[in-house]
Amino acid sequence: MQVWTKLFARSPFKPLIKHSEVVIEAVETLEKALEAWKRGDYEEMNRLAVEIDRIEDVADEIKEEIRDSLSSNLMLAVSREDILIYLHMQDKVADAAEDTAKWLLVKKPGKIPAEIEEVILQMGAESIKAAKLLHEAIVQMDRIIESGFSENQIKAEYRIIHEIEDVESRIDDLDTELMRKVFEIADNLSWADGFYILNIARTVSNISDKAKDAAERLRLMMKPPKE
Amino acid sequence: MSEVDPWLLMTIILGFAMAWAIGANDAANSMSTAVGANAITPKQAVIIAGVLEFIGAYFFGKSVTETIRSGIIDLTRITDPNVLIYGSIAALLAATLWLVIATKFGLPVSTTHSIIGGIVGYGIVYAGTAIVNWGKMTQVVLSWIISPIVGAIMAFLVFRAMTRSIFETGDPVRSAHIWSPFWISLAAIVIATMFYNKVLHGSDLRTGVMLYGLPAGVVTFLVAYPLIKLHFPSDDPLVGVESIFKRVQVITSGYVALAHGANDVANAIGPVAAVYAVASMGMAGMKVPVPKWLLALGGLGIALGVATYGYRVIETVGKKITELTNTRGFTIDFSAATVVLIASWLGLPISTTHTVVGAVVGVGLARGVKAINKDIVIEIIISWFVTVPVAALISAAIFKILLLVG
Numbered sequence: 001m002q003v004w005t006k007l008f009a010r011s012p013f014k015p016l017i018k019h020s021e022v023v024i025e026a027v028e029t030l031e032k033a034l035e036a037w038k039r040g041d042y043e044e045m046n047r048l049a050v051e052i053d054r055i056e057d058v059a060d061e062i063k064e065e066i067r068d069s070l071s072s073n074l075m076l077a078v079s080r081e082d083i084l085i086y087l088h089m090q091d092k093v094a095d096a097a098e099d100t101a102k103w104l105l106v107k108k109p110g111k112i113p114a115e116i117e118e119v120i121l122q123m124g125a126e127s128i129k130a131a132k133l134l135h136e137a138i139v140q141m142d143r144i145i146e147s148g149f150s151e152n153q154i155k156a157e158y159r160i161i162h163e164i165e166d167v168e169s170r171i172d173d174l175d176t177e178l179m180r181k182v183f184e185i186a187d188n189l190s191w192a193d194g195f196y197i198l199n200i201a202r203t204v205s206n207i208s209d210k211a212k213d214a215a216e217r218l219r220l221m222m223k224p225p226k227e
Numbered sequence: 228m229s230e231v232d233p234w235l236l237m238t239i240i241l242g243f244a245m246a247w248a249i250g251a252n253d254a255a256n257s258m259s260t261a262v263g264a265n266a267i268t269p270k271q272a273v274i275i276a277g278v279l280e281f282i283g284a285y286f287f288g289k290s291v292t293e294t295i296r297s298g299i300i301d302l303t304r305i306t307d308p309n310v311l312i313y314g315s316i317a318a319l320l321a322a323t324l325w326l327v328i329a330t331k332f333g334l335p336v337s338t339t340h341s342i343i344g345g346i347v348g349y350g351i352v353y354a355g356t357a358i359v360n361w362g363k364m365t366q367v368v369l370s371w372i373i374s375p376i377v378g379a380i381m382a383f384l385v386f387r388a389m390t391r392s393i394f395e396t397g398d399p400v401r402s403a404h405i406w407s408p409f410w411i412s413l414a415a416i417v418i419a420t421m422f423y424n425k426v427l428h429g430s431d432l433r434t435g436v437m438l439y440g441l442p443a444g445v446v447t448f449l450v451a452y453p454l455i456k457l458h459f460p461s462d463d464p465l466v467g468v469e470s471i472f473k474r475v476q477v478i479t480s481g482y483v484a485l486a487h488g489a490n491d492v493a494n495a496i497g498p499v500a501a502v503y504a505v506a507s508m509g510m511a512g513m514k515v516p517v518p519k520w521l522l523a524l525g526g527l528g529i530a531l532g533v534a535t536y537g538y539r540v541i542e543t544v545g546k547k548i549t550e551l552t553n554t555r556g557f558t559i560d561f562s563a564a565t566v567v568l569i570a571s572w573l574g575l576p577i578s579t580t581h582t583v584v585g586a587v588v589g590v591g592l593a594r595g596v597k598a599i600n601k602d603i604v605i606e607i608i609i610s611w612f613v614t615v616p617v618a619a620l621i622s623a624a625i626f627k628i629l630l631l632v633g
Binding site: 007008009010011012013073074075076077078143145146147148149150151152153224 | 399598
């Protein structure tokens with residue numbers, strides 16, 4: 001009977017994982033761009049920044065597809081709202097990477113002190129961790145449902161979420177350190193360079209902020225939906 | 228009664244057509260979860276379903292046939308044998324037509340609903356609403372509402388219990404070693420008990436459990452336990468348990484097919500049996516045992532339906548249900564089969580489709596299925612309430628025409 005072909009709707013989790021893979025790609029490309037930036041290889045940096053823009057578009061496309069397929073007429077194992085907000089946050093991770101790329105593109109940097117560069121690169125490296133952990137977290141979410149919300153799987157998910165929170169807090173510390181450093185040497189820094197550095201730092205730390213917000217949604221998904 | 232013979236022949240042909248439609252329509256119900264979870268190929272599914280539907284119909288079908296044939300309308304009120312013949316033809320034709328139309332539009336309807344609607348339709352035209360056994364009818368309607376709900380509750384509980392006993396323990400692989408055989412044995416107990424109840428016509432459930440169910444369960448456990456212990460397919464309990472239940476699913480799906488044959492053959496053969504009673508005894512309303520060859524014919528019709536049309540359905544289903552894992556499939560099959568066979572033991576005509584849909588929703592409510600289409604669930608519920616009146620109207624119209632022409 002055709003009821004069988006219609007009764008089961010497509011689960012949003014595999015597409016969410018696919019979206020997450022694209023997000024990782026965006027953040028990884030950003031890390032490469034930051035390295036090129038540090039090397040002073042501006043041509044390569046530009047190329048990578050444009051590439052991030054393209055990857056972000058792919059993420060957007062997948063996001064729209066998931067949104068369109070998540071009609072309110074589905075009975076889901078987790079709340080639809082949580083999925084949509086999660087998706088929004090996961091997409092914001094790629095957006096934040098793109099924002100950083102934009103900043104890299106708009107201005108050819110002047111002399112940036114090496115120690116500041118170092119902090120920014122560290123922030124970039126930590127951001128990759130956040131994005132990768134988030135990917136792990138959504139894959140784990142899929143496993144939680146596979147196991148029928150088993151306690152063990154839920155515990156494993158909590159561990160990943162904690163790690164994401166740790167990374168976020170490390171990046172926050174780095175961000176604060178960077179701000180302090182920028183103001184310490186403010187006299188030797190042009191207004192434009194300072195503005196540039198701080199905005200790059202802001203957008204990079206946004207990556208982990210959004211990853212953390214997304215992880216928070218996963219935490220909510222593990223509780224039974226209200227509907 | 229040589230002058231009714233052509234009519235009997237016609238009824239038999241119609242009953243066979245109805246049986247074919249039942250097989251064509253419901254084939255996917257028993258096998259879909261197994262095919263969907265990649266436990267068996269569509270081709271294997273068709274062979275297993277065909278054979279087991281026949282066995283179910285032939286061996287298990289008796290008492291339910293009695294219920295459908297004589298329970299819904301008061302046959303003693305039909306004094307004219309021709310009325311019973313026309314009526315049975317009208318009911319069968321209406322049900323078959325409605326099934327074919329509904330299938331064309333992709334509407335999930337119940338064969339049981341269809342035939343009951345058909346019988347009620349001609350009954351009311353002939354003798355007014357008084358002929359309908361409303362007590363029985365209420366019981367039947369209630370069972371339609373209750374069977375999916377019970378199916379859902381059962382599946383919910385079974386699914387929660389399965390995950391809790393295996394995945395949520397401190398050592399899931401160890402738990403899987405013990406609890407997988409336990410669940411398999413439980414399924415064996417149910418199957419064996421119902422075998423006693425249906426094939427051997429035992430009435431004492433306790434005897435059935437003690438003499439058949441428990442021994443079968445113990446034997447199954449003794450076989451399954453060392454097998455699973457020695458050949459646990461993986462270090463990962465999620466993967467391991469799924470591959471164990473992949474095999475078990477073949478058995479539970481077969482069990483559903485068996486139960487379906489036992490229950491739904493009555494929909495095709497019930498009206499034929501009523502006509503047969505007229506043809507052989509010369510009067511309506513007599514209680515005669517349903518001859519075995521009629522059940523065999525019904526079983527053959529269902530099996531043929533599975534083989535000719537069901538194949539396509541099963542194949543489509545196998546490709547479309549990608550979200551169903553083996554443990555879910557097992558849960559749905561096990562729950563639905565148990566509910567269906569218990570209901571059939573109680574003599575209630577229930578629909579396999581409803582129970583299975585209920586079980587799917589139950590697993591969904593237990594957060595086991597990632598996404599279920601709510602629209603379709605609502606559509607199904609609406610179709611449950613529409614089928615009886617529609618089949619009744621078609622049957623009434625055919626019956627009137629037959630009265631005028633005949």
